[in-house]
Amino acid sequence: MSDQTTYDDDSVLAAEYALGLLDGPELQLAEGRLAEEPGFAELVHAWEIELAGIADEVEPVAPPPRVLAGLRHDLFGEQDRRWWQRIGLIPSVVGAAAAAVLVLIAVEFGLIDTGSAPVPTYQAELASEDAELVVAAAYLEETGDLVIERRAGGPRPDRALELWLIPEGSAPVSLGVMPEDRIAAVAVPRSLRPQLATGAALAISDEPAGGSPTGAPTGEVLAVGPITAL
Amino acid sequence: MLARTALGDRDAFEALYQATSAKLFGVCLRVLKNETEAEDTLQEVYLRIWDAAVRFRPGAASPMSWMIAIARNRAIDKLRARKPASEASTRDDGTDLLAELPDDAPGPEAVAMAGDLRAQVLRCFEELPDDRAQAVRRAYLDGDSYADLARHFGVPLNTMRTWLRRSLLKLRDCLSR
Numbered sequence: 138m139s140d141q142t143t144y145d146d147d148s149v150l151a152a153e154y155a156l157g158l159l160d161g162p163e164l165q166l167a168e169g170r171l172a173e174e175p176g177f178a179e180l181v182h183a184w185e186i187e188l189a190g191i192a193d194e195v196e197p198v199a200p201p202p203r204v205l206a207g208l209r210h211d212l213f214g215e216q217d218r219r220w221w222q223r224i225g226l227i228p229s230v231v232g233a234a235a236a237a238v239l240v241l242i243a244v245e246f247g248l249i250d251t252g253s254a255p256v257p258t259y260q261a262e263l264a265s266e267d268a269e270l271v272v273a274a275a276y277l278e279e280t281g282d283l284v285i286e287r288r289a290g291g292p293r294p295d296r297a298l299e300l301w302l303i304p305e306g307s308a309p310v311s312l313g314v315m316p317e318d319r320i321a322a323v324a325v326p327r328s329l330r331p332q333l334a335t336g337a338a339l340a341i342s343d344e345p346a347g348g349s350p351t352g353a354p355t356g357e358v359l360a361v362g363p364i365t366a367l
Numbered sequence: 368m369l370a371r372t373a374l375g376d377r378d379a380f381e382a383l384y385q386a387t388s389a390k391l392f393g394v395c396l397r398v399l400k401n402e403t404e405a406e407d408t409l410q411e412v413y414l415r416i417w418d419a420a421v422r423f424r425p426g427a428a429s430p431m432s433w434m435i436a437i438a439r440n441r442a443i444d445k446l447r448a449r450k451p452a453s454e455a456s457t458r459d460d461g462t463d464l465l466a467e468l469p470d471d472a473p474g475p476e477a478v479a480m481a482g483d484l485r486a487q488v489l490r491c492f493e494e495l496p497d498d499r500a501q502a503v504r505r506a507y508l509d510g511d512s513y514a515d516l517a518r519h520f521g522v523p524l525n526t527m528r529t530w531l532r533r534s535l536l537k538l539r540d541c542l543s544r
Binding site: 146148149152153156157158160185186187188189190191192193194195196197198199200201203204205207208211212213 | 377380381384388389390392393394396397405406409410413414417429431432433435436439440443447487488489503504506507508510511512513514516531532535536538539542
């Protein structure tokens with residue numbers, strides 16, 4: 138079809154390219170024009186968008202969960218590790234980071250009666266990847282209270298869960314051992330209050346009964362979650 | 368904070384995945400007819416989407432059509448890689464599609480039309496003789512080249528080309544109405 142390497146209508150060439158019908162010199166011609174002529178590239182792009190309508194006839198099929206798991210690994214695995222290393226948490230966290238993935242869910246906290254009580258200004262949700270441990274937190278700036286709701290999980294036998302505030306760009310600071318009550322308020326020391334803000338994170342680590350003896354996390358970091366403004 | 372940004376994005380990404388992955392997986396499966404390959408392809412498609420998503424203008428062209436285009440092109444590339452070289456009419460792997468996004472995003476009018484156009488391509492198929500619409504479908508979903516189509520419909524290659532070019536013109540006229 139060497140006699141047809143030019144078209145009276147670019148749109149047809151663009152459609153042929155979008156459909157993948159071209160080969161040989163015609164394909165080369167189309168690829169050259171695609172690279173050099175924005176107008177032609179636009180035509181191809183427009184066809185690609187229009188032809189996508191053909192997929193209306195294709196039945197959706199839920200992909201197996203491993204696809205999303207693979208994507209999480211590819212997209213976020215390395216990032217999580219780097220982040221952990223940067224804030225100087227224990228090296229064992231490198232392995233735990235994959236397991237202790239934070240989930241930030243845009244759910245209302247639902248603990249506070251906004252009619253009478255102070256309104257939380259920040260929240261965080263912390264969950265281990267297996268969702269065995271799920272903790273939601275809401276911070277009442279007005280009173281300096283961090284309200285903790287343990288939605289799932291608890292400390293291991295003879296161990297404690299310790300709550301950490303990780304201010305932006307610095308090392309974790311203990312907020313104390315998690316109270317046993319499912320819902321409890323933790324008073325945030327006055328000096329730490331300015332740091333409890335967007336950009337910081339909350340984390341929970343597994344520690345000996347009574348909490349970390351060193352003032353820094355010593356056990357596995359089970360869950361971490363960013364603090365977000367409400 | 369790096370993590371916060373990444374995590375915010377992650378949230379959005381997972382929501383996007385939940386909303387769109389079944390459709391895109393359906394497309395990959397339909398083209399490749401092989402689950403393992405379709406899964407691998409789907410994963411690559413979302414990596415591409417992730418990379419290109421930062422260039423997404425909110426409210427710009429139907430994101431679904433754009434994502435389907437990426438999925439279809441990627442799946443067709445995989446299909447072609449599998450086929451014997453003689454049959455394959457290689458095409459670019461879709462990076463062009465991504466590269467064009469920033470400058471190329473359609474204006475508000477195109478966006479407003481995008482919803483119609485999607486269904487419209489199928490409506491416009493109705494204006495074509497059945498076998499011509501089928502030929503476009505086969506090219507789109509089965510990666511058929513002109514040679515494949517000529518074989519399938521039992522017509523000479525040049526006839527197939529003329530046929531399909533005429534049909535594409537008709538299709539374009541219908542789409543632009």
